[in-house]
Amino acid sequence: MTELFGIPIQALLGQLLLGLVNGSFYAMLSLGLAVIFGLLGIVNFAHGALYMIGAYVAWIAMEKWGIGYWWALLLAPIVVGALGVAVERLLLKHLYKLDPLYGLLLTFGLALIAEGIFRDQFGVSGQQYSVPEALQGATNLGFMVLPNYRAWVVVASLTVCLGTWFLIEKTPLGATLRAGTENPALVQAFGINVPLMVMLTYAGGAALAALAGVLAAPVIQITPLMGSNLIIVVFAVVVIGGMGSILGSILTGLALGLVEGLTKVFYPEASNIVVFVIMAIVLMIRPAGLFGKEK
Amino acid sequence: MTSKLKTIAAACGLACAASMAHAQYSGDVIRIGFITDMSGLYSDIDGPAGAEAIRMAIADAGGAVAGKKVELLVADHQNKADVAASKAREWFDQQGVDLLIGGTNSGTSLAMAKVAAEKHKPFIAVGAGTSALTNEQCTPYTIHWAYDTMALAKGTGGAVVKAGGKSWYFLTADYAFGQSLQNDTTNVVKAAGGNVVGSVKHPLSASDFSSFLLQAQASKAQILGLANAGGDTINAVKAANEFGITKTMKLAGLLVFINDIHSLGLKTTQGMYLTDSWYWNKDAETRAWSRKFFEKIKRMPSSLQAADYSVAANYLAAVKAVGGDDADKVLAQLRKSKVNDMFAKNGYVRPDGRMVHDMYLMQVKSPDKSTEPWDYYNVAATIKGDDAFTTKAESKCSLWK
Numbered sequence: 092m093t094e095l096f097g098i099p100i101q102a103l104l105g106q107l108l109l110g111l112v113n114g115s116f117y118a119m120l121s122l123g124l125a126v127i128f129g130l131l132g133i134v135n136f137a138h139g140a141l142y143m144i145g146a147y148v149a150w151i152a153m154e155k156w157g158i159g160y161w162w163a164l165l166l167a168p169i170v171v172g173a174l175g176v177a178v179e180r181l182l183l184k185h186l187y188k189l190d191p192l193y194g195l196l197l198t199f200g201l202a203l204i205a206e207g208i209f210r211d212q213f214g215v216s217g218q219q220y221s222v223p224e225a226l227q228g229a230t231n232l233g234f235m236v237l238p239n240y241r242a243w244v245v246v247a248s249l250t251v252c253l254g255t256w257f258l259i260e261k262t263p264l265g266a267t268l269r270a271g272t273e274n275p276a277l278v279q280a281f282g283i284n285v286p287l288m289v290m291l292t293y294a295g296g297a298a299l300a301a302l303a304g305v306l307a308a309p310v311i312q313i314t315p316l317m318g319s320n321l322i323i324v325v326f327a328v329v330v331i332g333g334m335g336s337i338l339g340s341i342l343t344g345l346a347l348g349l350v351e352g353l354t355k356v357f358y359p360e361a362s363n364i365v366v367f368v369i370m371a372i373v374l375m376i377r378p379a380g381l382f383g384k385e386k
Numbered sequence: 387m388t389s390k391l392k393t394i395a396a397a398c399g400l401a402c403a404a405s406m407a408h409a410q411y412s413g414d415v416i417r418i419g420f421i422t423d424m425s426g427l428y429s430d431i432d433g434p435a436g437a438e439a440i441r442m443a444i445a446d447a448g449g450a451v452a453g454k455k456v457e458l459l460v461a462d463h464q465n466k467a468d469v470a471a472s473k474a475r476e477w478f479d480q481q482g483v484d485l486l487i488g489g490t491n492s493g494t495s496l497a498m499a500k501v502a503a504e505k506h507k508p509f510i511a512v513g514a515g516t517s518a519l520t521n522e523q524c525t526p527y528t529i530h531w532a533y534d535t536m537a538l539a540k541g542t543g544g545a546v547v548k549a550g551g552k553s554w555y556f557l558t559a560d561y562a563f564g565q566s567l568q569n570d571t572t573n574v575v576k577a578a579g580g581n582v583v584g585s586v587k588h589p590l591s592a593s594d595f596s597s598f599l600l601q602a603q604a605s606k607a608q609i610l611g612l613a614n615a616g617g618d619t620i621n622a623v624k625a626a627n628e629f630g631i632t633k634t635m636k637l638a639g640l641l642v643f644i645n646d647i648h649s650l651g652l653k654t655t656q657g658m659y660l661t662d663s664w665y666w667n668k669d670a671e672t673r674a675w676s677r678k679f680f681e682k683i684k685r686m687p688s689s690l691q692a693a694d695y696s697v698a699a700n701y702l703a704a705v706k707a708v709g710g711d712d713a714d715k716v717l718a719q720l721r722k723s724k725v726n727d728m729f730a731k732n733g734y735v736r737p738d739g740r741m742v743h744d745m746y747l748m749q750v751k752s753p754d755k756s757t758e759p760w761d762y763y764n765v766a767a768t769i770k771g772d773d774a775f776t777t778k779a780e781s782k783c784s785l786w787k
Contacts, residue, residue, distance in 0.1 A: 102600070102601075102604060105600055106597055106600065109594070109596045109597050109600070110597075112594075112596075113593070113594050207425075210425060210429075214429070214430045215426065215427055215428075215429055215430050216430040216431075216620075216645045216646065216648070216649040217617065217620065217649050218649065219624075219649060219650060219651050219654070222628070229628075229629070229630055235600065236629060236630055238628045238629060238630075240628070241596075241628075310624070310625075310628070311593070311594075311621050311624065312617060312620045312621055312624060312649065312650075314617060316427070316591075316617070320591050320593055321593055324593075352597055355597040355598065355601075356597070356601070359560075359586050359587055359588060359598065359601075360560050360587050360589070362588075362589060362592075362597075363589035363592065364589075
């Protein structure tokens with residue numbers, strides 16, 4: 092059997108692999124969103140903008156200071172994480188007691204401001220960022236030619252995702268974090284600085300978005316709008332996985348990348364709505380998402 | 387009472403008519419309006435720098451015609467047709483705008499053309515691609531200056547087939563513009579003896595093109611026609627390089643501007659074919675003007691920005707020739723006189739409103755052949771104006787029968 096539904100198996104394998112690459116981006120971005128929502132209760136609409144800023148930091152570092160890709164992987168999350176600290180301390184802090192809607196509106200506004208600033212500074216055509224030398228070239232897998240850089244994206248993002256999951260679900264630090272969000276007063280009574288923890292969580296989520304931005308920089312054009320093109324899909328991923336579920340968002344991100352990849356073969360016109368169709372179905376059957384717990 | 391009113395009205399009418407006869411210049415000033423995308427997706431290829439080009443034309447005309455000051459109004463339509471139309475209406479009604487120049491985005495230009503026709507004021511479209519402006523939706527008040535989708539299809543489609551690219555596969559943006567570009571090009575390719583082996587539609591602003599490109603590669607076609615624009619074209623070209631598609635297929639960009647090439651870089655785009663109405667490094671005259679533009683904007687002009695200049699300059703020359711800014715007289719003058727400037731040679735305005743001029747097939751240079759920044763193209767072929775646009779036989783414009 093060399094064909095499945097009229098598509099050669101080899102082509103299908105290639106498309107699945109590409110779906111996995113895109114899924115890795117979804118997983119990393121939705122993970123950051125899930126962490127922030129799970130621990131802070133903030134629907135972080137600025138996530139796409141943070142991802143965009145991460146990519147720009149990499150580009151600026153390269154253009155202005157000659158700092159290459161590998162250092163950018165470290166630098167961009169630090170810069171954007173610091174930005175996250177500022178946003179949390181100055182703005183978000185005041186919203187924790189209010190309806191989540193306020194956090195959503197604030198972060199949405201921040202995203203628009205960030206996009207506007209970058210558009211004004213750098214124009215809309217975008218900037219190019221080349222693939223680092225060590226990852227140039229492509230490997231022939233028999234069924235397709237896979238650029239080495241894309242393989243690296245999958246490996247890097249899976250490592251980061253699983254690391255984050257492990258940190259939050261399996262370590263004492265993660266246990267304190269989770270306890271702090273469940274009952275801040277009690278955890279504070281144990282002598283733990285809860286506001287500091289919350290601040291670092293937001294910074295961590297922002298850093299994840301920036302890291303995804305650096306990973307994406309060599310693959311797509313760096314433009315001020317690159318975040319808003321992606322953020323809606325990522326939100327759908329989080330909703331399908333279950334708001335706040337860490338593992339759920341990782342698995343859903345990867346799975347939806349695969350589904351989207353297959354849609355691009357069988358009915359390309361629907362490839363940008365298939366995620367939302369799935370979201371609608373999931374919400375009807377399991378309103379809390381696939382991995383979410385009903386409260 | 388009524389008779390009194392009638393008398394007053396009649397007197398007023400007479401007075402107004404009398405004053406009209408003397409004042410050749412409405413509002414004692416020549417007011418040019420420019421509505422384009424100033425901040426969005428298309429703001430680099432036209433936008434604020436396009437407005438600057440118009441200001442250069444006004445300055446070159448001395449800032450005034452026959453002692454009447456020339457003013458420029460600029461607005462952002464945010465790529466919304468309703469915003470463009472209501473701004474145009476406001477300007478015609480309240481600001482006394484004498485000429486409206488339409489920037490990028492076909493939808494907004496079609497909407498503004500309707501308003502201008504209703505107000506009997508000239509509308510000159512520059513950045514819009516749709517050939518409907520001078521075809522199904524032509525009006526006596528619309529002129530289309532720089533390019534249109536038909537010219538892009540004929541230019542790139544025809545020339546690439548002639549150069550040996552017989553079999554085509556299309557990567558098409560899934561909306562009206564992409565579809566019409568694909569259809570127009572398909573007709574041209576077939577007429578020139580080529581064939582189309584397939585196509586794939588992608589959603590607008592797709593985040594990833596690798597999947598579509600793999601399907602294109604499997605078709606074994608020689609040419610990959612990119613029936614999309616802006617960021618979609620850029621990301622498709624990038625992915626085509628990454629996946630080695632460019633080793634087996636040649637890319638033909640159906641709507642590519644020099645700003646797109648600039649942001650992609652020559653290494654990624656070398657060898658690509660595209661059609662444009664103008665190129666800054668074409669001859670001494672275009673270079674001289676472009677260097678002046680560069681001093682102000684710090685980048686080289688796109689064809690649209692050069693056309694913005696050309697429109698304003700030719701309009702002001704026509705106003706000067708007829709000694710007033712009356713819409714019908716100026717339009718008649720524009721149709722009568724030839725366009726001879728750094729943008730076009732021996733250009734003329736057809737009855738359907740199309741400004742006919744030569745188009746150019748470009749091939750992107752390899753990095754080692756580029757001698758200076760923005761030196762990106764070889765002019766591979768000149769497409770004569772009469773061959774470049776819709777023919778009389780193809781036209782559905784009622785003004786050209």
